[in-house]
Amino acid sequence: MKPLRFKNDTGEFTIQQPENISSLYFPLASEVGLKSAITPNLGGDSKINQETFLLEPVSVDNLHNNRSTRNFWIRNQDGTVESISGASAQQEADKFTDNQEDSQLTAGLMWQKLDRQLSRLNLKVETTTFIPREDNVEIMQISVTNTADVAQELTAYAAIPIFGRSADNIRDHRNVTSMLHRIKTTKTGIEVCPTMSFDERGHQLNQEIYYVLGFDEDGNTPQEFYPTVESFIGEGGSFIHPRAVYQSYEGVSSDNQIDGREAMGAFRFDNFTLSAGESKRFTILLGIDRNEDSIKSIGEKYSKLGIVQEVLEETKQYWQDKVTVDFKTGDSNFDNYMKWVCFQPFLRRIFGCSFLPHHDYGRGGRGWRDLWQDCLSLLLMEPSQVGHMIVNNFKGVRLDGTNATIIGDGDGNFLADRNGISRVWMDHALWPLITTKLYIDQTGDVDILTKQVSYFKDPHVKRGTTLDEAWNDAYGNEQRSEDGTIYTGSILEHLLIQHLTGFYEVGQHNIYRLRGADWNDALDMANENGESVAFTAAYSGNLMELAALIRLLESQTQTQSVEILEEIGLLLKKDTAIYDNVGRKHQILDAYTNQCLHNVNGRKVTIPLSELALNLIQKATWLRQHLQQEEWIDLNEEEGWYNSYYDDNGRPTDGDYNGRIHMMLTGQVFPIMNFVATDKQIQKITRSADHYLYRKEIGGYRLNTDFKEIKSDLGRMFGFAYGEKENGAVFSHMTVMYANALYRRGFAKEGWKALKTLADTSLDFETSHIFPGIPEYFRADGRGVYHYLTGAASWYMLTMVTEVFGVQGRAGDLVLHPKLLAEQFDENGKASITTQFSGKTFQIIYDNPNHKGFGDYVITSAECNGIELSITDDSYAFLSKEKLAKLNSESHQINITLQ
Numbered sequence: 001m002k003p004l005r006f007k008n009d010t011g012e013f014t015i016q017q018p019e020n021i022s023s024l025y026f027p028l029a030s031e032v033g034l035k036s037a038i039t040p041n042l043g044g045d046s047k048i049n050q051e052t053f054l055l056e057p058v059s060v061d062n063l064h065n066n067r068s069t070r071n072f073w074i075r076n077q078d079g080t081v082e083s084i085s086g087a088s089a090q091q092e093a094d095k096f097t098d099n100q101e102d103s104q105l106t107a108g109l110m111w112q113k114l115d116r117q118l119s120r121l122n123l124k125v126e127t128t129t130f131i132p133r134e135d136n137v138e139i140m141q142i143s144v145t146n147t148a149d150v151a152q153e154l155t156a157y158a159a160i161p162i163f164g165r166s167a168d169n170i171r172d173h174r175n176v177t178s179m180l181h182r183i184k185t186t187k188t189g190i191e192v193c194p195t196m197s198f199d200e201r202g203h204q205l206n207q208e209i210y211y212v213l214g215f216d217e218d219g220n221t222p223q224e225f226y227p228t229v230e231s232f233i234g235e236g237g238s239f240i241h242p243r244a245v246y247q248s249y250e251g252v253s254s255d256n257q258i259d260g261r262e263a264m265g266a267f268r269f270d271n272f273t274l275s276a277g278e279s280k281r282f283t284i285l286l287g288i289d290r291n292e293d294s295i296k297s298i299g300e301k302y303s304k305l306g307i308v309q310e311v312l313e314e315t316k317q318y319w320q321d322k323v324t325v326d327f328k329t330g331d332s333n334f335d336n337y338m339k340w341v342c343f344q345p346f347l348r349r350i351f352g353c354s355f356l357p358h359h360d361y362g363r364g365g366r367g368w369r370d371l372w373q374d375c376l377s378l379l380l381m382e383p384s385q386v387g388h389m390i391v392n393n394f395k396g397v398r399l400d401g402t403n404a405t406i407i408g409d410g411d412g413n414f415l416a417d418r419n420g421i422s423r424v425w426m427d428h429a430l431w432p433l434i435t436t437k438l439y440i441d442q443t444g445d446v447d448i449l450t451k452q453v454s455y456f457k458d459p460h461v462k463r464g465t466t467l468d469e470a471w472n473d474a475y476g477n478e479q480r481s482e483d484g485t486i487y488t489g490s491i492l493e494h495l496l497i498q499h500l501t502g503f504y505e506v507g508q509h510n511i512y513r514l515r516g517a518d519w520n521d522a523l524d525m526a527n528e529n530g531e532s533v534a535f536t537a538a539y540s541g542n543l544m545e546l547a548a549l550i551r552l553l554e555s556q557t558q559t560q561s562v563e564i565l566e567e568i569g570l571l572l573k574k575d576t577a578i579y580d581n582v583g584r585k586h587q588i589l590d591a592y593t594n595q596c597l598h599n600v601n602g603r604k605v606t607i608p609l610s611e612l613a614l615n616l617i618q619k620a621t622w623l624r625q626h627l628q629q630e631e632w633i634d635l636n637e638e639e640g641w642y643n644s645y646y647d648d649n650g651r652p653t654d655g656d657y658n659g660r661i662h663m664m665l666t667g668q669v670f671p672i673m674n675f676v677a678t679d680k681q682i683q684k685i686t687r688s689a690d691h692y693l694y695r696k697e698i699g700g701y702r703l704n705t706d707f708k709e710i711k712s713d714l715g716r717m718f719g720f721a722y723g724e725k726e727n728g729a730v731f732s733h734m735t736v737m738y739a740n741a742l743y744r745r746g747f748a749k750e751g752w753k754a755l756k757t758l759a760d761t762s763l764d765f766e767t768s769h770i771f772p773g774i775p776e777y778f779r780a781d782g783r784g785v786y787h788y789l790t791g792a793a794s795w796y797m798l799t800m801v802t803e804v805f806g807v808q809g810r811a812g813d814l815v816l817h818p819k820l821l822a823e824q825f826d827e828n829g830k831a832s833i834t835t836q837f838s839g840k841t842f843q844i845i846y847d848n849p850n851h852k853g854f855g856d857y858v859i860t861s862a863e864c865n866g867i868e869l870s871i872t873d874d875s876y877a878f879l880s881k882e883k884l885a886k887l888n889s890e891s892h893q894i895n896i897t898l899q
């Protein structure tokens with residue numbers, strides 16, 4: 001039997017003895033702030049933000065180290081004690097022996113259930129944990145059943161250590177901050193309200209109350225309390241052998257106050273008797289609030305068993321309904337897997353990159369790339385809000401084409417970087433256009449390009465190379481004109497600035513400079529001379545796309561020209577001879593950035609759209625040719641690939657170095673995706689990638705071959721062991737973008753190989769050791785790590801919807817052009833997808849009666865609700881914007897026959 005099994009088609013899964021696998025954790029969250037990670041022995045943590053941790057913050061290595069889990073103990077009359085999660089010294093010792101108890105974990109979107117047989121006590125326990133979507137409280141519901149043939153008298157204790165402070169105090173001020181704690185026992189549990197919080201803002205008076213409450217199924221509250229760690233574990237005791245439980249220490253009564261100690265949400269319920277087969281339930285609530293009254297009402301609400309059940313069902317349904325994309329292929333495991341992948345973008349939005357145990361970086365804020373990537377998946381699942389988000393996000397662009405990197409709460413709230421050290425990631429300007437293009441394709445709202453938006457302003461100017469000394473707080477974070485008013489420009493103008501400035505910021509090989517890094521954050525040591533060939537290819541494609549959008553604006557709105565900031569004229573010089581001249585390019589960029597050091601004059605010039613489009617196409621074409629001529633490495637008849645980077649010494653990264661092959665995947669993805677690589681070159685690239693990068697058993701395509709050197713002239717990635725993270729792991733995000741690129745170019749078989757291997761390895765629990773979903777990367781031994789929070793999920797979903805199932809928007813029209821392989825249809829030759837488009841739900845069923853593969857079939861008939869759809873000469877079925885608008889907001893079925 002497989003160790004991990006799906007139970008139905010909602011993604012719900014189950015595994016046996018989950019505690020035998022290290023580093024497993026599961027996300028739970030509300031939509032109003034509380035975020036938890038929970039492990040199979042109920043470890044993990046829970047917090048609202050960096051400053052407000054209810055449970056002690058954990059990194060992945062704390063998961064086996066910490067004993068401070070959410071625990072619940074049961075003791076019988078003979079003094080035998082067990083933990084419902086197996087977190088006792090004795091149960092740990094029984095692990096991997098014949099005495100190990102049976103346990104099973106079942107989970108679905110945002111809920112987890114742990115079943116365990118407590119063999120010493122003859123009890124069966126079931127613990128369900130979830131967070132209601134509108135309350136900042138984690139609910140643990142425990143059901144204890146007597147499996148003995150005789151009645152048993154038992155005592156139960158809840159035991160949850162309360163950290164109650166900032167994650168920064170995990171070491172710094174750890175002890176001192178416990179002295180801030182003001183702990184009190186109430187009738188229902190324990191509340192901790194520290195007097196102050198010590199964090200990077202300085203010492204602040206604190207208002208947060210951290211609490212643990214408990215009820216039995218009849219609403220009875222605890223009998224006695226152990227409000228401090230010391231009182232619960234006792235002298236010399238530990239969390240896995242607490243003396244309060246093992247030696248029945250007496251606790252304190254309700255309405256007690258204890259100051260200045262490490263706090264503990266521990267209490268004992270009244271003794272109870274269970275006859276044979278009888279069950280009893282307990283509810284434990286752990287949460288954070290600012291108001292005692294609302295803690296009281298939370299307690300009252302969830303002390304009722306019926307309400308807990310009801311809200312659990314609501315929570316399950318709510319998150320299920322959020323994932324509005326559903327796939328049906330011939331492989332139900334894969335379809336279930338996709339439920340998790342499509343759910344992951346929600347997790348990334350809630351948890352950012354910082355709040356699960358493999359935390360990537362940061363203190364909770366989201367990065368610039370994440371902002372735009374979140375919009376990609378939202379466009380496919382919750383499109384209504386996205387236009388507004390996109391418009392607001394453009395407020396983060398600076399006039400020099402760089403952007404804010406500190407992102408505040410709420411849309412369009414960007415903060416000044418005050419540390420004076422600026423980092424420019426050269427890929428940042430790329431993502432807004434990719435997202436805006438998808439938005440326009442999905443909605444047809446090309447007018448968004450004309451929306452007026454402000455620009456971001458802080459002291460960083462001239463693309464992060466110098467500071468504007470005249471800027472201060474009073475100026476604010478919006479760019480001003482000479483007359484002091486806030487300067488605004490169209491979104492098109494923002495996109496032009498982002499793309500034109502980059503074109504001139506080249507290194508000695510006339511390739512875009514790498515600066516602080518590109519998408520690969522770990523290429524961060526070649527600021528001076530490093531160049532990113534990979535992303536130069538990406539920008540060449542973007543310039544083409546931008547030109548196409550400008551043409552679309554012209555044709556759809558009958559607009560002939562636009563107004564843009566006068567200074568941009570400098571970047572639009574028609575003399576194409578400049579393109580080959582690195583020195584001239586620098587002069588032009590310098591002249592432009594000098595014009596926007598502090599205020600801009602604010603004058604606009606009118607430019608015909610056709611002229612703009614032509615200007616961009618010339619630049620894109622030059623880039624393409626330059627890349628093809630200078631960066632292609634033709635290894636032999638069969639193999640070849642693109643160089644990816646130049647290091648700080650100006651040396652290319654890729655090639656054959658005395659028999660040692662250097663190949664990086666990133667440098668292939670963008671030339672393929674952006675039509676730099678020819679079809680013939682793609683064939684050579686895929687052959688080379690299969691030869692040098694592909695390892696089926698660990699997820700597929702690695703990010704690079706082993707350079708076997710610590711390249712301190714390129715980036716920290718070369719300091720990582722080979723096969724870890726950005727140094728040659730199977731890094732899901734780039735692998736998915738590789739697949740996406742291949743699909744775009746019609747290489748469906750090769751694209752599917754990349755996607756499928758990722759899915760297969762993720763689902764091969766014995767190798768990946770993760771719950772279903774796509775991890776950030778697979779290590780050299782195939783273990784999936786940095787699970788859940790990765791941009792790979794958005795791209796995986798996007799690729800499945802728009803490329804594999806071919807459900808694409810074209811300026812608001814719905815176009816259907818599947819690239820499914822024969823193996824992706826079920827035994828009846830059917831494959832289907834349910835997805836949103838134009839505010840409506842569509843179930844699109846592809847019928848492939850002769851089981852043909854991509855390339856062999858064409859669309860022979862297509863109908864929506866029984867009405868025939870048009871089919872183009874090149875075998876695309878489509879529904880025009882106008883026809884879509886006439887459909888009601890119900891769900892609709894489209895049937896397509898492939899012959």
Ligand code: G1P
Pocket residue numbers: 353360367369518519520521522726733776789790791792
């Ligand atoms: C992580 C980072 C992302 C970076 C990438 C590669 O994300 O969050 O900013 O671009 O690694 O270094 P992921 O690709 O998992 O979304």
